[in-house]
Amino acid sequence: MIRRTGYHVAMSIVSFLWVAPILWVVVISFRSFDDVAANGLGSLPHSFTFSTYKSAWEDADEFRALINSLLVTIPAVLLSLGLASIAAYGLARYSIPFRRTILLLMLMGNLLPPQILLIPISRFVELIGYYDTLIALIAVHVGFGLGFYTFVLHGFMRDLPREIQEAATIDGAGPGRIYSSVILPLTRPALAALGALSFTWIFNDLLWSITVIRSGEKMPVTPALLGLQGLFVSSWNVIAAGTVIAAVPTVAVFLRFQKHFVGGLAIGAVK
């Protein structure tokens, strides 16, 4: 009994310490500039204001940055999962020559350190006239993510029973039909997990954004947050508000898809 109480006390303290930084930043984001200046960032709040959020939202234009983020993230997630699922379907359900080699190559591409690609990609994007566009950023995310998604979906589709496909074939369904009305619906759990994961990965990206995008008004919210630091040099309350705003979408996706999200992270561990 005492042991169990001790366990819960200890774990509560650890959990509290773990979320404390987040809570603290949320608290600071509601403090006024005068309060922070007078009492310091380490003190308890003496004021309450929404003006910080207004500054971050309007003056720093985080609204536009959020829109940019969604304009990149949503198409990139849909495209990469769509493409990965057709590739995985072909590789898992048909004996295409060299399919193991293809799968291996695709996975290897995703495991490359992105640094090796930065310079060639920024040059390539410039060459084809798409430097500093959101389209370039979408393309990079799709190209770089494909390998991993294909690999995971391949593992999933391969394990579906063969008889389903045979039955559909006997019923006269072609490969396209089998994909869209048999295999894809059965792959939904894996797609949901990868969807939740890739949303946060792409939304949270910094490196690719600052590599292919230059102008401030095209920056997604994650890199734009760094610009906020320059804009509001010591207004840490505004920076805190901006940080909270930038974190909301991924937290929302996480809360909505919690099971899938955690399941997705664990895919690699047990598969």
Add this chain to the structure above:
Amino acid sequence: MTSTVAEAAQPVARSGDQAGGGARRPRRTGPRRVSPLILAFVLVPFVIEAVWVFWPALQGFWLALTSWDGLSAPRFVGFGNFSDMVSDPIFRTALKNTAIWLVLFGGLSVIGGFGMALLLQRERRGVGIYRAALFTPVVFSLVVTALIWRVFYQPDGLVDTVFRTVGLGNFVRPWLADPDTALYAVIVPALWRQIGYVMVLYLAGLKAVDPALYEAAKVDGASAWQRTRYVTIPQLKGVNSVVLSVIVIDSLRSFDIVWSMTRGGPYHSSELLSTYMYSTAFQSTQLGYASALAVVIFLLALAVILGYLIRAFREES
């Protein structure tokens, strides 16, 4: 190409699928063919990845052998960039810091994540909340994480206040601006975010361990520690290799958090290979040398990736 593919006919038999690369086809079931549609299904994504990953990667390796300012044509210098690194003090600092990062960030997140997974593996009241608390930082971007902790580290911020309250006021310093502490001040937030992630991986692994093994060990009189040491840990071999790969790859890729907190400074004291590569490429535009740095990162990652792939594909067949 098309004709070879048309020969490869049947949908894959799950168990008869041992032949590598599809080179040998066991059991032909009939004159079914791989339709052009299926071929396109595989080739279109493959070509996209080729354009955006394979081709740039090859270019990256080639550029590592050149000297290039981005304006004139790249000049071939052989392995000159790599021999330059030997006498480059910043490179040595970055390499050393990357090694420190690997050991501290990697090692502590495995220990912390595994420990937390052990503490939180049993389903009981409250465990869900504790898990969620530890996991929350994982959903934040590293930039958000960096900013949260920058607020912390500000002079007179919470860290300073806490140090003063417990009587360690002498230790207070500009944590991120002091070359002695900058690297470690960046590792702490990185760990804060990574431990929850590693915990989730281990929780999944622990769930897969057969409970009968614990029962058997318990009956044989094994203590809790012995059960962990001799039952749990050996059973987690597979998860361990995944975690190891993830950690090493993450460490070598780590860029966002350092870039957002210190940009590798002050005086390169928190420079990692990844941040040094980025600033060499896009701030001092020594594109050849930066590519060579990227190749070094690649080579360091390669060993781990190979291990990972070998495991992944052995399980697949």
